[in-house]
Amino acid sequence: MSTLDFIVALISAAVLNGAPLMYGTSGEILTQKSGNMNLGVEGLMFMGGAFGLLGAFTYGNAAGDSASGVVAVIIALVCAFAAGMAGSLIFSFLTITLRANQNVTGLALTIFGTGLGQFVGELMRIRVGGNVSISNALKVSFAGSPFPKFLQDIPVAGKLIFGYNVFVYLGIVMIIVMHHFLAKTRKGLYLRAVGESPSTADAAGINVTRYRYFATVIGGGISAVGGMVYTMTIAGTVWNHTGLSGEGWIAVALVIFCLWKPINSLWGSVLFGALLILYIRLPIPFIPTQIYKVVPYIVTALVLIMVSIRQKREDQPPAALGTAFFREDR
Amino acid sequence: MESVHAVELKGITKRFGSNTANDNIDLYVDRGVIMALLGENGSGKTTLMNMLAGIYLPDEGRIFVGGKEVTISSPKDAFDNHIGMIHQHFRLVDVFTAAENVVLGLDEPGRLDIKAASAKVKEISERYGFEIDPDKKIYDMSVSEKQTVEIIKVLYRGADILILDEPTAVLTPQEIERLFKVMKAMRADGKVIIIITHKLNEVMEVSDVVAVLRKGKHIKTVRTAETDPKELTELMVGRKVELNIDRKTPVDPKPRLTIAGLTVKDGEGVKKLDDVGFIAYGGEILGVAGIAGSGQKELLEAIAGLRRIEEGSIIYSPEGKAPQQIVGKSAMEIKDAGVAMAFVPEDRLGMGLVGGMGMTGNMLLRTWNKGKGIFVDRRAPEKLASDVMESLEVVTPGIYYPVRKLSGGNVQKVLVGREIASAPSVLMTAYAVRGLDINTSYTIYNLMCQQKDKGVAVIFVGEDLDVLLELCDRILVLCGGKVSGIVDARTATKEQVGILMTSVGGKGGKADA
Numbered sequence: 001m002s003t004l005d006f007i008v009a010l011i012s013a014a015v016l017n018g019a020p021l022m023y024g025t026s027g028e029i030l031t032q033k034s035g036n037m038n039l040g041v042e043g044l045m046f047m048g049g050a051f052g053l054l055g056a057f058t059y060g061n062a063a064g065d066s067a068s069g070v071v072a073v074i075i076a077l078v079c080a081f082a083a084g085m086a087g088s089l090i091f092s093f094l095t096i097t098l099r100a101n102q103n104v105t106g107l108a109l110t111i112f113g114t115g116l117g118q119f120v121g122e123l124m125r126i127r128v129g130g131n132v133s134i135s136n137a138l139k140v141s142f143a144g145s146p147f148p149k150f151l152q153d154i155p156v157a158g159k160l161i162f163g164y165n166v167f168v169y170l171g172i173v174m175i176i177v178m179h180h181f182l183a184k185t186r187k188g189l190y191l192r193a194v195g196e197s198p199s200t201a202d203a204a205g206i207n208v209t210r211y212r213y214f215a216t217v218i219g220g221g222i223s224a225v226g227g228m229v230y231t232m233t234i235a236g237t238v239w240n241h242t243g244l245s246g247e248g249w250i251a252v253a254l255v256i257f258c259l260w261k262p263i264n265s266l267w268g269s270v271l272f273g274a275l276l277i278l279y280i281r282l283p284i285p286f287i288p289t290q291i292y293k294v295v296p297y298i299v300t301a302l303v304l305i306m307v308s309i310r311q312k313r314e315d316q317p318p319a320a321l322g323t324a325f326f327r328e329d330r
Numbered sequence: 331m332e333s334v335h336a337v338e339l340k341g342i343t344k345r346f347g348s349n350t351a352n353d354n355i356d357l358y359v360d361r362g363v364i365m366a367l368l369g370e371n372g373s374g375k376t377t378l379m380n381m382l383a384g385i386y387l388p389d390e391g392r393i394f395v396g397g398k399e400v401t402i403s404s405p406k407d408a409f410d411n412h413i414g415m416i417h418q419h420f421r422l423v424d425v426f427t428a429a430e431n432v433v434l435g436l437d438e439p440g441r442l443d444i445k446a447a448s449a450k451v452k453e454i455s456e457r458y459g460f461e462i463d464p465d466k467k468i469y470d471m472s473v474s475e476k477q478t479v480e481i482i483k484v485l486y487r488g489a490d491i492l493i494l495d496e497p498t499a500v501l502t503p504q505e506i507e508r509l510f511k512v513m514k515a516m517r518a519d520g521k522v523i524i525i526i527t528h529k530l531n532e533v534m535e536v537s538d539v540v541a542v543l544r545k546g547k548h549i550k551t552v553r554t555a556e557t558d559p560k561e562l563t564e565l566m567v568g569r570k571v572e573l574n575i576d577r578k579t580p581v582d583p584k585p586r587l588t589i590a591g592l593t594v595k596d597g598e599g600v601k602k603l604d605d606v607g608f609i610a611y612g613g614e615i616l617g618v619a620g621i622a623g624s625g626q627k628e629l630l631e632a633i634a635g636l637r638r639i640e641e642g643s644i645i646y647s648p649e650g651k652a653p654q655q656i657v658g659k660s661a662m663e664i665k666d667a668g669v670a671m672a673f674v675p676e677d678r679l680g681m682g683l684v685g686g687m688g689m690t691g692n693m694l695l696r697t698w699n700k701g702k703g704i705f706v707d708r709r710a711p712e713k714l715a716s717d718v719m720e721s722l723e724v725v726t727p728g729i730y731y732p733v734r735k736l737s738g739g740n741v742q743k744v745l746v747g748r749e750i751a752s753a754p755s756v757l758m759t760a761y762a763v764r765g766l767d768i769n770t771s772y773t774i775y776n777l778m779c780q781q782k783d784k785g786v787a788v789i790f791v792g793e794d795l796d797v798l799l800e801l802c803d804r805i806l807v808l809c810g811g812k813v814s815g816i817v818d819a820r821t822a823t824k825e826q827v828g829i830l831m832t833s834v835g836g837k838g839g840k841a842d843a
Binding site: 192201327 | 383385404405406409415417421422423424425426430431433434435436438441442467469483597
């Protein structure tokens with residue numbers, strides 16, 4: 001394998017493994033921008049993974065040979081998104097309406113979500129009596145590139161630009177839209193204000209509760225899609241009860257790494273995707289794989305240290321992150 | 331037939347738990363009038379106005395705006411009724427620009443156009459004589475600039491009724507003058523302005539009518555022209571009070587702190603104190619004057635051992651003991667040697683008090699290492715808390731009630747009371763009366779004088795030049811981290827100090843200084 005081939009393969013693998021993080025992270029960024037710290041991303045991604053698979057699997061079985069790949073992808077997306085929305089709706093109700101502690105609630109959501117995801121996944125496995133998997137024809141729609149073959153066949157660029165699954169492109173578009181929303185639109189400005197200073201936003205007539213619900217529920221949906229992307233692409237549409245573990249936590253770490261800017265998650269998730277698979281692609285003798293696996297967290301810690309040394313105001317977390325808002329509180 | 335009032339409150343009552351903040355209040359204001367809302371701390375001024383601004387809902391009573399009964403259940407309702415409130419704690423997003431803050435929460439149709447908003451901000455600034463850069467970030471702004479943004483924010487929304495909650499508490503004399511000019515321009519424009527304050531000289535200077543609140547009740551509304559500070563004080567406090575500072579000539583002052591060549595840098599390496607030298611005498615009150623951020627905070631922190639000192643020496647000469655160098659000693663050692671500091675930051679709770687704990691717990695913060703054995707001695711702080719509560723008339727449901735929930739002035743009494751109680755030989759206070767009502771302020775001034783009479787070296791960092799001149803023996807003026815001059819408070823004039831504040835040595839001062 002030439003060096004060029006190696007690099008191309010490494011980048012492709014990094015992007016493939018970065019795609020779930022792209023969703024997990026950008027969803028959590030949207031949530032945190034509203035001042036809500038949802039530590040339940042891990043749980044949401046498990047739910048997204050299980051329900052996304054369940055949706056596609058049920059559809060594939062029902063439609064048989066006439067099943068359409070596009071429809072299967074849409075069903076998986078909708079199921080994962082809905083599961084994520086449901087999970088974060090519970091979180092929102094507890095933390096926004098009932099003003100429960102966000103960290104505790106988030107951890108509870110992680111436990112609940114992983115449990116529910118495992119339950120659904122294992123139930124499918126038992127029902128089917130073996131590995132849950134969708135037909136090969138449908139698998140291609142999930143894992144294959146949506147571009148025509150001649151584009152993919154362009155040397156180097158074909159693989160680097162056109163060689164990814166549909167969720168990578170969808171994720172890029174989603175992140176650019178989110179960036180534009182937060183940076184340029186009125187609603188985006190108001191959402192950031194809610195996360196920075198809810199009492200200011202409230203005094204300015206912004207409905208803090210509504211914005212927090214909106215950002216948390218949509219953000220949770222997006223995060224959950226990340227779980228589905230993992231199950232349907234990297235895990236090869238097979239339910240594997242350990243595969244997803246840790247993805248959600250890396251996504252939370254990546255939020256900090258990206259300095260709460262969705263646009264940074266474009267390259268941040270690819271970088272972390274690379275760090276996740278480096279132990280397979282670039283093994284160094286006598287270095288255990290566990291060392292590789294802690295690298296993303298070490299990098300996050302280093303970024304945190306650097307950011308706090310530089311003290312640039314724009315790079316700090318939303319000022320009201322993690323705090324409940326109550327108008328009559330003083 | 332009387333004309334319709336711009337705002338009228340009828341029978342407004344608001345309770346927080348068992349605490350009645352406003353009790354059956356009737357009040358009205360007319361167009362083109364500046365009304366001062368006067369009252370001691372915790373008399374319910376801010377609570378009452380918060381009900382107009384949609385922060386609180388009244389439990390009982392009715393509100394009329396322009397003769398029509400309205401329900402104001404959110405800040406948005408307030409804006410719809412053309413009411414805008416400038417809170418004491420600014421409601422601004424730090425990482426946004428002025429223009430972004432101004433457009434926050436508006437339901438304007440179409441795309442977000444910050445440029446157009448900037449232009450409109452400029453236009454409003456010119457109309458009323460503000461100076462503001464719409465594209466400047468809030469965290470880069472001075473307190474006065476932030477306040478300007480707040481005022482523009484409500485004007486941008488077309489507010490005709492402006493409520494200002496203690497707007498002058500954090501401004502320099504020059505800035506206050508500018509604010510009053512703006513307020514008068516707005517009055518000429520037919521707007522209603524309600525200013526919450528307890529500074530009587532300001533009430534007399536700027537208002538047309540004064541409404542006095544006491545313990546949640548509306549006592550009386552009087553025309554400013556027909557009253558005087560003495561009457562207002564009595565209305566406010568409910569009894570005759572003597573507002574005199576008993577300033578005695580220092581008896582046999584001995585050097586207590588001898589400071590020379592003190593230089594302190596901040597985290598970015600900028601000099602905050604530059605070659606500062608002076609002597610603080612026991613039995614004397616040394617005032618420290620200066621524009622906010624001239625190094626007052628750094629000076630006190632350096633003496634207290636909370637800040638790294640680049641260069642210089644601080645010789646501490648306690649009564650009957652050998653002089654000692656305290657540069658390089660830890661904050662604990664310095665405190666134990668008898669140097670106490672009461673610093674009241676802008677947010678009051680930021681330094682020295684734990685908001686979630688009661689008075690007792692906060693007293694404990696100074697004595698936690700005194701007790702014997704592994705258990706904390708609770709009895710002494712309990713007694714201290716009760717003493718402070720009584721002598722300074724702290725309004726609180728009890729000494730275990732979280733100080734965070736007390737009104738601002740009461741929080742401060744707890745802080746200052748605790749420092750005085752530690753019987754120090756050097757007492758440093760910064761902004762000890764910031765936001766306190768007149769009665770409490772004088773209580774604190776006289777506490778300072780008592781300390782001075784006991785031979786304590788008192789360093790008093792203040793904002794109000796009138797008070798500094800009345801209270802202190804000498805005044806040290808800081809300007810940009812340098813000692814601009816030390817004047818005798820008995821003979822100096824306000825103008826003299828003002829000029830020293832803006833230029834080192836009083837030379838080359840700006841025309842407006």
